[in-house]
Amino acid sequence: MIFMENKGNTKTPIGAARFIIVLTTVTAAVMELLDTTIVNVALNQISGSLGATIEDIAWVITSYAIANVIVIPMTGFLGEYFGRKNYYLASMILFGIASYLCGNSDTLWELVFWRFVQGIGGGALLSTSQAILFDAFPGKERGMASGLFGMGIVLGPTLGPSVGGYIVDNFSWGDIFFINVPICIIATVLTILYVPRKEGEGKNKANITIDYFGIILLIVGIGSLQYILEKGESKDWFQSKEISVMALLAALGIVGFISRELNTEHPVVNLKVFANRNFAFSSIFVLVSGVGLFTSVFVYPVMVQRINGFTPYETGLSLLFPTLTILPLFPILGKRMSSGASPIPFVIAGILIFAFFGFYSGTATADMGRWDFYPIQLMRGLGTVMLQLPLINASVAGLKPSEFGAGISLTNMIRQLGGAFGIALANNYVTQQYAQHRSDLVSNYTPNNPLFVEKFNAIKMGFMARSGDITQATTQAYRQLELLLDRQSYFLAYLDTFRIVSVFFLCVLPLVVLLKGKKKSPEEIAAAAKAAAEAH
CATH class of the missing domain: 4.10.860 (DNA Excision Repair, Uvrb; Chain A)
Known part of the structure; x- marks a missing residue:
């Protein structure tokens, strides 16, 4: 039973009912975002099990991302047409069924198909979860709701490598999908019991033209x-x-x-919201924040596994602990937003911190352990916190109540596109920089270089001590130096990629002056947050 508290003409859940709604919606958002990264650490196992090439297996990631980015901007319209609760429930059930069928797939293209269906179901779990969560809080406390939702945005992609790594190391690759099924069942039951329907939702279908x-x-x-x-x-x-x-x-x-x-x-998507200057320029920052968030989570695991020798599980833990450290900042920042604080100082701080993180990452070395990366990753997490929640706030500031649904959906889509752009940029840039660094380093591999000769002889003597065959030892020494050359070239390329992300943030920093920074009263914030929730 839901215990409601009257707030003027509105009602909000209190006590255990509110806690259950918070738990359900944040978990759904985390689960959707977690599935964007959990598969990354299992691609080799899936490839071997299904007999697919690494290039083809990438479709497992691509199909989910394409479905997500198509559905997300339409969530406001679909929620209005079918009714928000109906659409949310249907998406949750579809996500769970598709997850089960992904885990039971026997061929690559069967898995790709169900990943696409899973992405369709998951696309609703971001914006709709956000709207339901907003409804669970009275107007003056909705900044706290934004803070809680922001935790999910950051926690989801970060949990993926650690959860996926643990499952792959100890169980079957199919279990990375099966783990969603019980969560979806519980969330579905809690949604049916505790998430209230808005008055008249889903009953205006006849008046809506598709x-x-x-x-x-x-x-x-x-x-x-x-x-x-x-x-x-x-x-x-x-x-x-x-x-x-x-x-x-x-x-x-x-x-x-x-x-x-x-x-x-x-x-189906109200693009006229881009006529609002604040929304248009906030979208640029949301795009760049997506680049930073997803690129850093993509490049770092590849680097530390390839260069530092981390296992997938160790990689996940090295991301998880710094993220857990900064999570309490979300509700604190949410309270500041609720009190009417301007988001602009936080956006500026977030940009500068993330830019510093990129250059700070450039100081990493190939022999660093998991805890050595803690301060670097802590900096990434802090920059993300300072950006995500204020940008959610800034992006919808000044929009009309009827435009909030489109604004929130487009913001989530733009963040996803930023992540896709960032990962594409990283892949291309690493390839280019690897070739450049390899060319620069190989010029030192000459008999005229005493350091090269010393290193080569030391490696050769080590192999000779084991085999006693000078010809074999010489061949092995050259092969070992080739591997070291590749490793160092890739390492330098990864560090360059972190720096180029920093440059992106610094380039957009001057645009902050174009954002509106007028301080709002708690009543104005409550009215805007209420409109945001009702728009869904």
């Missing part, structure tokens, strides 16, 4: 763009006919979608 053409253009445009970002590096970008065709489809789809949505009476 923009089918707009949905098709969205799928073609955004889906093709996400495909390019995910697969461009492996396909050699525009040297590939496939990528060139997808680029043409993306351009036609996006331009057509924008034109359609700006001129139709019933848009």
Whole structure:
């Protein structure tokens, strides 16, 4: 039973009911985001089990990301058409069923299909969870709701490598999907029992016109763009006919979608919110924050496993503990937002901290252990905290109540696209910098270099002591030096990638002056937060 507390003309859950709603919605958001990264550490095991190449197995990640980025901007419309609670429940059930079928897949393309379906179900769990969570708090406390939701945004991608690493090291790869099933069952039951329906939700279906053409253009445009970002590096970008065709489809789809949505009476996504200056410029920061959040979580695990010799589980733990350290800052920052504090100082601090994190990461060495990375990753977490929640607040400031649904959905989509762009950038940049560093380093591998000769002789003598065969020892020494050359080249390339992300943050820093920083009263914040919740 839900115990309600009257707040003027509105009602909000209290006590255990509110706690259950918070637990359900934050868990759903964490679960959706966790599945964006949990698969990364299991690709080798899945590839071996299904007999697929590493290139083909990447579709397991790509299909989920494409489905996510297509569905997220439509969540406001779909929630209004079907009713928010109905849509949330259906998405939760679909996510759970697809997770079970992913774990039972016998072929690669069967797994790819169910990952796509899983992404469709998961796309609703971000924006809709956020709206339900907002409804659980009275107006003046909704900054705290933003803080709790922000914890989920950061915790989800960070938990993925550690949870996935532990499961892969100790169980089967299918268990990374099966773990979602009991969570979905519990969340579904709690949603049925404790999440209230808004008055009249889902009953206005007859008055809503579905923009089918707009949905098709969205799928073609955004889906093709996400495909390019995910697969461009492996396909050699525009040297590939496939990528060139997808680029043409993306351009036609996006331009057509924008034109359609700006001129139709019933848009599936309200793009007119970009006419609001604050939302438009906040979107740039949201995009860059997505680049920083997802790129850092992508590059770091690859680097420490390839260079420092971490296991997947050790890699996850080295990300998890710094993140847990900074999580309490989210509700604290939420309270500051509730009191009417301007988000701009926090955005500036977050940009500077994240920029410092990128350059600080450049001081890492190949022999650092898990705890040696703790201060570096703590800096990443702190920068993320200072950016995510204030940007959620800033992006919807100044929007009309009827525009909040589109604003929140577009913000979540832009963050996901930023992550895809960042990962694509990282893949391409690492490849380029690896080649450059290898060329620079190999120039020192000459008989005229006394350091090279000394190193070569030391390695050769070590192999000779074991085998006694000078010819074999010489060959092994050259092979060992080749491996060291590759390792050092990749290591320097990864450090360069962290630095280039910092440059992105510094480049957008001057745009902060274009954001509105007027301090709001608690009553204004309550009214805006209420409108945000009701828009879903």
